Amino acid sequence: MMLVYEGKAKRVYRTEDAAYRIEYKDEVTAGNGEKHDYMTGKGRLNNLISSGIFEYMKKHGIDSHYIERISETEQLVKPLDIIPLEVVVRNYAAGSIVKRLGLKTHQVMSPPLVEFFYKEDALGDPLLTDDHIAMLNLASVAEVAHLKEQALKINEVLKEMMEEMGLSLIDFKIEFGKDRDGVIMLADEISPDTCRIVDMESKENFDKDVYRNSTGSLIDTYSAFYKKMEALI
Ligand code: C5P
Numbered sequence: 001m002m003l004v005y006e007g008k009a010k011r012v013y014r015t016e017d018a019a020y021r022i023e024y025k026d027e028v029t030a031g032n033g034e035k036h037d038y039m040t041g042k043g044r045l046n047n048l049i050s051s052g053i054f055e056y057m058k059k060h061g062i063d064s065h066y067i068e069r070i071s072e073t074e075q076l077v078k079p080l081d082i083i084p085l086e087v088v089v090r091n092y093a094a095g096s097i098v099k100r101l102g103l104k105t106h107q108v109m110s111p112p113l114v115e116f117f118y119k120e121d122a123l124g125d126p127l128l129t130d131d132h133i134a135m136l137n138l139a140s141v142a143e144v145a146h147l148k149e150q151a152l153k154i155n156e157v158l159k160e161m162m163e164e165m166g167l168s169l170i171d172f173k174i175e176f177g178k179d180r181d182g183v184i185m186l187a188d189e190i191s192p193d194t195c196r197i198v199d200m201e202s203k204e205n206f207d208k209d210v211y212r213n214s215t216g217s218l219i220d221t222y223s224a225f226y227k228k229m230e231a232l233i
Helices: 042-059 096-101 130-135 141-164 218-232
Strands: 002-006 010-014 020-024 027-030 035-038 066-069 074-077 085-092 108-118 167-178 184-187 195-199
Touching: 020 042, 027 042, 042 066, 042 074, 042 141, 042 218, 085 141, 108 130, 108 141, 130 141, 141 167, 141 184
Parallel strands: none
Antiparallel strands: 002 010, 010 020, 020 074, 027 035, 066 074, 085 108, 085 167, 167 184, 167 195
Protein backbone atom coordinates (compact mmCIF):
# COMPACT_ATOMS: atom_id res chain seq x y z
CA MET A 1 0.00 0.00 0.00
CA MET A 2 1.58 3.29 -1.08
CA LEU A 3 0.93 6.63 0.63
CA VAL A 4 0.06 9.05 -2.20
CA TYR A 5 -1.11 12.07 -0.18
CA GLU A 6 -1.25 13.22 3.41
CA GLY A 7 -3.45 16.19 4.29
CA LYS A 8 -4.42 17.82 7.55
CA ALA A 9 -7.21 15.34 8.31
CA LYS A 10 -6.65 12.39 5.95
CA ARG A 11 -4.11 10.02 4.44
CA VAL A 12 -4.64 8.57 0.95
CA TYR A 13 -3.10 5.24 -0.09
CA ARG A 14 -3.06 3.49 -3.45
CA THR A 15 -4.27 -0.13 -3.21
CA GLU A 16 -3.16 -3.08 -5.39
CA ASP A 17 -6.29 -2.86 -7.54
CA ALA A 18 -5.66 0.85 -8.28
CA ALA A 19 -8.44 2.15 -6.00
CA TYR A 20 -7.54 4.61 -3.25
CA ARG A 21 -7.96 3.96 0.46
CA ILE A 22 -8.67 7.06 2.54
CA GLU A 23 -7.82 6.97 6.22
CA TYR A 24 -9.44 9.65 8.40
CA LYS A 25 -7.02 10.90 11.06
CA ASP A 26 -7.67 11.86 14.68
CA GLU A 27 -6.56 15.42 13.93
CA VAL A 28 -8.33 18.72 13.62
CA THR A 29 -7.03 22.03 12.35
CA ALA A 30 -8.50 25.48 11.80
CA GLY A 31 -7.28 28.76 10.35
CA ASN A 32 -5.00 27.11 7.77
CA GLY A 33 -3.25 25.06 10.49
CA GLU A 34 -2.89 27.87 13.08
CA LYS A 35 -5.01 25.86 15.50
CA HIS A 36 -4.19 22.14 15.65
CA ASP A 37 -5.24 19.31 17.99
CA TYR A 38 -5.35 15.51 18.24
CA MET A 39 -8.75 14.12 19.21
CA THR A 40 -9.33 10.43 19.81
CA GLY A 41 -12.36 9.23 17.85
CA LYS A 42 -12.49 12.17 15.43
CA GLY A 43 -11.33 10.12 12.42
CA ARG A 44 -13.97 7.48 13.10
CA LEU A 45 -16.76 10.06 13.35
CA ASN A 46 -15.72 11.89 10.17
CA ASN A 47 -15.46 8.60 8.28
CA LEU A 48 -18.87 7.34 9.46
CA ILE A 49 -20.54 10.68 8.71
CA SER A 50 -18.85 11.25 5.36
CA SER A 51 -19.63 7.65 4.25
CA GLY A 52 -23.28 8.09 5.25
CA ILE A 53 -23.54 11.39 3.37
CA PHE A 54 -21.95 9.95 0.20
CA GLU A 55 -24.36 6.99 0.38
CA TYR A 56 -27.32 9.37 0.77
CA MET A 57 -25.99 11.40 -2.20
CA LYS A 58 -25.77 8.26 -4.35
CA LYS A 59 -29.38 7.29 -3.51
CA HIS A 60 -30.40 10.78 -4.63
CA GLY A 61 -28.58 10.72 -7.98
CA ILE A 62 -25.21 12.29 -7.06
CA ASP A 63 -22.19 10.17 -7.98
CA SER A 64 -18.93 10.61 -6.09
CA HIS A 65 -15.57 8.95 -5.70
CA TYR A 66 -16.96 6.93 -2.75
CA ILE A 67 -17.05 3.15 -3.26
CA GLU A 68 -17.53 1.76 0.26
CA ARG A 69 -16.59 2.11 3.90
CA ILE A 70 -14.05 -0.59 4.73
CA SER A 71 -13.45 0.06 8.43
CA GLU A 72 -14.38 2.48 11.20
CA THR A 73 -11.77 4.95 9.94
CA GLU A 74 -11.33 4.07 6.24
CA GLN A 75 -13.14 4.34 2.91
CA LEU A 76 -12.35 2.88 -0.50
CA VAL A 77 -12.67 5.51 -3.25
CA LYS A 78 -12.16 5.83 -7.00
CA PRO A 79 -8.77 7.28 -7.99
CA LEU A 80 -9.24 10.82 -9.29
CA ASP A 81 -6.98 13.76 -10.12
CA ILE A 82 -8.20 16.43 -7.73
CA ILE A 83 -8.97 19.81 -9.34
CA PRO A 84 -7.23 22.33 -7.00
CA LEU A 85 -10.42 24.31 -6.36
CA GLU A 86 -12.48 24.53 -3.19
CA VAL A 87 -16.07 25.05 -4.28
CA VAL A 88 -18.13 26.76 -1.56
CA VAL A 89 -21.93 26.99 -1.67
CA ARG A 90 -23.68 29.40 0.70
CA ASN A 91 -27.39 29.40 1.62
CA TYR A 92 -26.86 31.89 4.45
CA ALA A 93 -23.96 34.25 5.12
CA ALA A 94 -21.35 33.07 7.64
CA GLY A 95 -17.58 32.93 8.09
CA SER A 96 -15.30 34.50 5.52
CA ILE A 97 -18.02 36.18 3.41
CA VAL A 98 -19.31 38.08 6.44
CA LYS A 99 -15.86 39.59 6.94
CA ARG A 100 -15.13 40.08 3.24
CA LEU A 101 -18.40 41.77 2.23
CA GLY A 102 -19.66 43.08 5.58
CA LEU A 103 -22.83 40.95 5.47
CA LYS A 104 -25.01 40.07 8.45
CA THR A 105 -24.45 36.55 9.84
CA HIS A 106 -27.21 34.20 8.61
CA GLN A 107 -28.45 36.73 6.04
CA VAL A 108 -30.20 34.65 3.30
CA MET A 109 -28.31 34.07 0.04
CA SER A 110 -31.05 33.81 -2.56
CA PRO A 111 -30.24 32.24 -4.94
CA PRO A 112 -27.51 30.20 -3.19
CA LEU A 113 -24.08 31.65 -3.86
CA VAL A 114 -21.21 29.62 -5.37
CA GLU A 115 -17.61 30.70 -4.77
CA PHE A 116 -14.29 29.22 -5.87
CA PHE A 117 -11.11 29.27 -3.79
CA TYR A 118 -7.64 28.22 -4.90
CA LYS A 119 -6.63 25.08 -2.96
CA GLU A 120 -3.13 26.29 -2.15
CA ASP A 121 -2.17 26.41 1.55
CA ALA A 122 0.93 28.54 0.88
CA LEU A 123 -1.31 31.32 -0.51
CA GLY A 124 -4.00 30.93 2.17
CA ASP A 125 -6.59 29.54 -0.32
CA PRO A 126 -7.52 32.86 -2.03
CA LEU A 127 -10.93 33.58 -3.60
CA LEU A 128 -10.85 33.17 -7.40
CA THR A 129 -13.00 34.68 -10.14
CA ASP A 130 -13.83 32.69 -13.29
CA ASP A 131 -11.15 34.71 -15.11
CA HIS A 132 -8.53 33.78 -12.47
CA ILE A 133 -9.45 30.11 -12.92
CA ALA A 134 -8.97 30.41 -16.71
CA MET A 135 -5.72 32.40 -16.33
CA LEU A 136 -4.30 29.79 -13.94
CA ASN A 137 -5.48 26.98 -16.25
CA LEU A 138 -7.30 25.22 -13.42
CA ALA A 139 -10.47 24.47 -15.39
CA SER A 140 -12.06 25.42 -18.72
CA VAL A 141 -15.03 27.80 -19.00
CA ALA A 142 -17.32 24.81 -19.66
CA GLU A 143 -15.89 22.94 -16.67
CA VAL A 144 -16.44 25.93 -14.37
CA ALA A 145 -20.09 26.08 -15.51
CA HIS A 146 -20.39 22.33 -14.88
CA LEU A 147 -18.83 22.63 -11.39
CA LYS A 148 -21.30 25.40 -10.48
CA GLU A 149 -24.25 23.37 -11.72
CA GLN A 150 -23.11 20.25 -9.85
CA ALA A 151 -22.41 22.23 -6.67
CA LEU A 152 -25.96 23.65 -6.71
CA LYS A 153 -27.42 20.16 -7.30
CA ILE A 154 -25.40 18.80 -4.36
CA ASN A 155 -26.64 21.74 -2.28
CA GLU A 156 -30.27 20.76 -2.94
CA VAL A 157 -29.69 17.15 -1.85
CA LEU A 158 -27.57 18.04 1.18
CA LYS A 159 -30.03 20.76 2.27
CA GLU A 160 -32.88 18.24 2.12
CA MET A 161 -30.87 15.67 4.10
CA MET A 162 -30.12 18.23 6.82
CA GLU A 163 -33.76 19.38 6.91
CA GLU A 164 -34.85 15.78 7.48
CA MET A 165 -32.53 15.84 10.52
CA GLY A 166 -34.05 19.11 11.82
CA LEU A 167 -30.95 21.02 10.73
CA SER A 168 -30.31 23.97 8.48
CA LEU A 169 -27.41 23.96 5.97
CA ILE A 170 -25.64 27.33 6.14
CA ASP A 171 -22.74 26.60 3.76
CA PHE A 172 -20.29 23.90 2.72
CA LYS A 173 -17.11 23.26 0.75
CA ILE A 174 -16.65 20.48 -1.77
CA GLU A 175 -13.90 19.35 -4.10
CA PHE A 176 -14.04 17.63 -7.45
CA GLY A 177 -11.68 15.35 -9.34
CA LYS A 178 -11.33 13.91 -12.82
CA ASP A 179 -11.21 10.20 -13.58
CA ARG A 180 -9.05 8.61 -16.30
CA ASP A 181 -11.67 9.49 -18.95
CA GLY A 182 -11.82 13.13 -17.84
CA VAL A 183 -15.22 12.71 -16.15
CA ILE A 184 -15.64 15.21 -13.30
CA MET A 185 -16.87 13.72 -10.03
CA LEU A 186 -17.50 14.83 -6.44
CA ALA A 187 -14.48 13.90 -4.27
CA ASP A 188 -12.85 14.51 -0.87
CA GLU A 189 -15.29 14.47 2.09
CA ILE A 190 -18.56 15.99 3.24
CA SER A 191 -18.81 16.21 7.02
CA PRO A 192 -19.19 18.74 9.86
CA ASP A 193 -15.53 19.62 9.12
CA THR A 194 -16.53 20.96 5.70
CA CYS A 195 -20.06 22.29 6.34
CA ARG A 196 -21.76 24.82 8.58
CA ILE A 197 -24.92 23.24 9.94
CA VAL A 198 -27.16 24.65 12.67
CA ASP A 199 -30.23 23.42 14.54
CA MET A 200 -33.31 24.87 12.82
CA GLU A 201 -34.79 26.09 16.11
CA SER A 202 -31.96 26.79 18.56
CA LYS A 203 -29.36 27.74 15.88
CA GLU A 204 -26.84 25.62 17.84
CA ASN A 205 -23.84 24.67 15.66
CA PHE A 206 -23.33 21.03 14.60
CA ASP A 207 -20.01 21.70 12.85
CA LYS A 208 -16.37 22.71 13.18
CA ASP A 209 -17.29 26.24 14.28
CA VAL A 210 -17.47 24.84 17.85
CA TYR A 211 -13.72 24.13 17.52
CA ARG A 212 -12.87 27.29 15.53
CA ASN A 213 -14.64 29.49 18.10
CA SER A 214 -13.89 27.27 21.16
CA THR A 215 -17.57 27.12 22.10
CA GLY A 216 -17.88 23.39 22.86
CA SER A 217 -16.56 19.84 22.48
CA LEU A 218 -16.02 18.86 18.86
CA ILE A 219 -16.34 15.13 19.64
CA ASP A 220 -19.64 15.61 21.53
CA THR A 221 -20.96 17.82 18.70
CA TYR A 222 -20.01 15.37 15.91
CA SER A 223 -21.38 12.42 17.97
CA ALA A 224 -24.71 14.24 18.36
CA PHE A 225 -24.74 14.93 14.60
CA TYR A 226 -24.01 11.27 13.84
CA LYS A 227 -26.84 10.14 16.15
CA LYS A 228 -29.31 12.32 14.21
CA MET A 229 -27.91 10.95 10.93
CA GLU A 230 -28.15 7.31 12.08
CA ALA A 231 -31.86 7.85 12.80
CA LEU A 232 -32.31 9.03 9.20
CA ILE A 233 -30.30 6.45 7.17
O1 C5P B 1 -14.31 30.05 5.77
P1 C5P B 1 -15.53 30.14 4.91
O2 C5P B 1 -16.63 30.90 5.55
O3 C5P B 1 -15.24 30.62 3.52
O4 C5P B 1 -16.05 28.63 4.77
C1 C5P B 1 -17.19 28.30 4.02
C2 C5P B 1 -17.49 26.80 4.21
O5 C5P B 1 -16.45 26.03 3.64
C3 C5P B 1 -17.57 26.37 5.68
O6 C5P B 1 -18.58 25.38 5.80
C4 C5P B 1 -16.21 25.76 5.96
O7 C5P B 1 -16.29 24.74 6.93
C5 C5P B 1 -15.83 25.18 4.60
N1 C5P B 1 -14.37 25.20 4.35
C6 C5P B 1 -13.65 24.01 4.33
N2 C5P B 1 -12.30 24.03 4.08
C7 C5P B 1 -11.65 25.18 3.85
C8 C5P B 1 -12.36 26.40 3.85
C9 C5P B 1 -13.73 26.38 4.11
O8 C5P B 1 -14.22 22.94 4.52
N3 C5P B 1 -10.34 25.15 3.59
